[in-house]
Amino acid sequence: MAAISILRPGRKFPIGIQSFAKLREEGFLYVDKTALMYKLAQAGNPCFLSRPRRFGKSLLLSTFEAYFRGKKELFKDLAVERLETEWLEYPVLHLDLNAEKYDSKERLENQLVSQLENWEKQYGVSSVNDSYSIRFMNVIQEACEKTGRRVVVLIDEYDKPLLRNFHNPALQQEFRETLTAFYSVLKSADPWLQFVFITGVTKFAQMGIFSNLNQLNDISFDESYNTLCGMTREEIETTFVPELQTMAASCRISSEEVMARMTKMYDGYRFTASESFSRMYNPFSVLCALSKCRFDNFWFASGTPTFLLEMLKQTDYDLRKFDGTEVAAASLSDDRADVNNPIPMVYQSGYLTIKKYEPEFNIYTLGFPNEEVKYGFLHFAAPFYTPVPEADTAFYIGKFVRELRSGDVESFLTRLRAFFADVPYELNDKTERHYQVIFYLVFKLMGQFSEAEVRSGRGRADAVVKTADYIYVFEFKLGGTAEAALKQIDEKGYLIPYTADGHELVKVGVAFDAAERNIGDWLISYT
Template sequence: MTTIPFIRPGRKLPIGIQSFEKLRSEGFLYVDKTAFVYQLAQAGNPCFLSRPRRFGKSLLLSTLEAYFMGKKELFKGLAIEQLETEWKQYPVLHLSLNAENYDSPEKLENLLISQLQEWEKQYAITDINQSFSIRFMNVIRGAYEKTGLRVAVLIDEYDKPLLRNFHNPALQQVFREMLTAFYTVLKDADPWLQFVLITGVTKFAQMGIFSNLNQLNDISFDTTYSSLCGMTREEIETTFEPELHVLASANQITYDEMMQKLTRLYDGYRFTYADNTPPIYNPFSVLNVLIKQHFNYYWFASGTPTFLVEMLKQTDFDLRKLDGTEATSSSLSDDRADVNNPIPMVYQSGYLTIKEYDPEFHMYTLGFPNEEVKYGFLNFVTPFYTSIQESDTVFYIGKFIRELRSGDAEAFLTRLRAFFADIPYELNDKTERHYQVIFYLVFKLMGQFTQAEVRSAKGRADAVVKTPDYIYVFEFKLNGSAEEAIKQIDEKGYLIPYSADERQLIKIGVDFDPEERNLGDWIIEQE
């Protein structure tokens, strides 16, 4: 009988906690990142860090704020306690743009004015100028003159107003001008600055915000800081060991099975091309599953990527190429958004991650980091191409799978034909790619519950589905016949890789009629 470790009363998981002081003073568990904080602070360079939402950027800045303010008592027992000896109390200017909706210029103006007034009061600055840039410069210089120490500037979610209005160019232009004037002060204020860190989801200024901040050191891809945000497996198992055992018990699986599932769902992020760095787990999802003891798509459900899907459709990007697409290293770190190339934006938003790197050509291969992102994204985009609503995808896909599990390929194809017939005209652009994307979505989504592969390489079947008793090999022909599809399966040897398998092999050839926008004839043959 397995003994479940006893969890001491009061073990508190820091989900949603963005204040380091609150986290430490109220006894929340903490994955110790303070060695990184010390290293970053000692380097002294003005830095920029891009990470997906809910990856701990706000907590990182709050930790840096506590460090620069000299709050030594909050760091007791942490790595930095053995590294720092002076604990000076620097003036800190911490600006967070995370709270507002930014649906009007007044929202950003009010936030900046409120923050500037607070700083001006704190450092007794009475010469108030109407210009945001001059006021910010006066605050930095005034803080330095009053304390005798250089200033630490921390800006959280710098790009929030811009991302909120990605498809409102007029409002974006207003925000761009306001923020550019505000941020570019940091270059001329360098004599009075001890440290600068700006964080955001993307580096895209589309916007020119970084055009004058060329002194910023972009650490987003630095191997040294690859695990600055997020959690490694070692950190998770060290910090949350009792909670992990409870999670395994609650789901009636072994500890090893639980860790495998945790890894499949939430691991896989890579923010550097170096092979020797550990992959990163999504901290928001890990903390949620440990609290709720139920595996789910927590991070994906906390914010939908509507603007990314619209961008993919606007650029006519082939959705089938998203997982496994290539991108140059320069495009991923560029600060210019290109609506004709959505991949860098999709990557920086956390829906793709680095899978491989080719040092000769400086090319990255990108892919979905894990099953949460993969199936969360595919479920989300399905309504953009089909009649299925996101909440109904499991219902529809479940029916497809049950029919294949029972060996009823005829019922599966009949349902698939009805599915295509139900697609509203306005969602169907009559192109071959549209049909192919719908097939891709159906078979990929089946992969949540059974082994389903959608092939694209030459010399392989269009799709393969494996159930406990059957292996199905599909070939679809546009402007062709079901007989031609079956013939291709035979001549190309698509069944050969599965010939040693004990399961029943079934080959299915289907012709697709572009005029009817639906399946035509099909042939089902058992081996």
């Protein structure tokens, strides 16, 4: 709390604020996105935008609502104030699917009925039908007739009911049928519509929800709207000057170092194929960091990816391939929501982002966007692959790092045994991969505090860890001996790349005991 109290009075952070009217009326800080909003509004095409959660989608829709309701006073000193000259008022139908739990068909139906009843009352619709789609159409037509202007439809988080029930196929099917009929009205109602904007985390082609809405313009990968949600470095450095200075003073580092750390932790989201366009910072994490004067995993902690980890385990996905995986471009823009192909879902949920694009083959390389997501995800994943509880993972990793920093390899390997305790199946090909994933998790997580690398190519050691005084080269043998592992380090020349570093070199050969299903003997050699 002491860090927050030194912020300049009157500067309010819009953390969790999704109402544009509240944000402007109560003086919250705002990164101006109204020029892009105006451009979209003038284009008039029905649009769809996919972005990860807490990326500003709800606030964007609220901004559209204020604009189309002609609330000019809310846009004082913003870009759109200079662009718009008429400020016409349109009827706006804003459907927000964020709030409900959606654990039954009745929950979704109640949400739709409640919204329809409000609209019907607002626009004086007297003839009520049992069909949601007919009622929706009647509202649109009546609103247009009563106001003399075409209708604006805004739908926020269209896919929330589906995401909440990914592992319930029967309920998924019921939701698909209900929502498909409801959303399909938007095509037939086109003569009465001024503008349609739909947001969500994912785009599910196979689910058929948008199969009839072929007029939707998916702007999720459009370079023109790359910065519509999220924050650029320039926006942060322009909008939050006093906060960056305050954070620098609080953390006892320079403003440049604050931005460097901010970039490392929260930057890296890429929503276009082109590398020349700005990578986006996670707005939720940036606001939290600046308001609290500290760096932490704010976005990751705000919603755990349990269903994603369950999906990865269900498909026996090799977690080592997670960072750096290659996918066809079509799988990112037209996802099949296939439990046997989890990576597109993981990407759209914000845990992976675009790292590279090969236009010749139309292939994207994906990876963790930043350190917050990388280490947050790996910490969360560890209990899914090891018997160590999530609460104890950071404790173990901290101990691992301290032991290697002090040169205590014996204690490190003894502690590592705990990560392999009680694996509940016989040794086979699947088990071997499981153990390799555990090694991967341990050394990747250590990389948060030291230079730790996990190698997978031929002719390289299994893992390398660099501390201030030591460089450790590890080789693990499943079905082999510690002597063989140590010999391989020498014969393959694994130490050669590190001989000029000036550190003490330590070779560690480790055997894996098939009978005990755990680390067996090891040999340590100092050079």
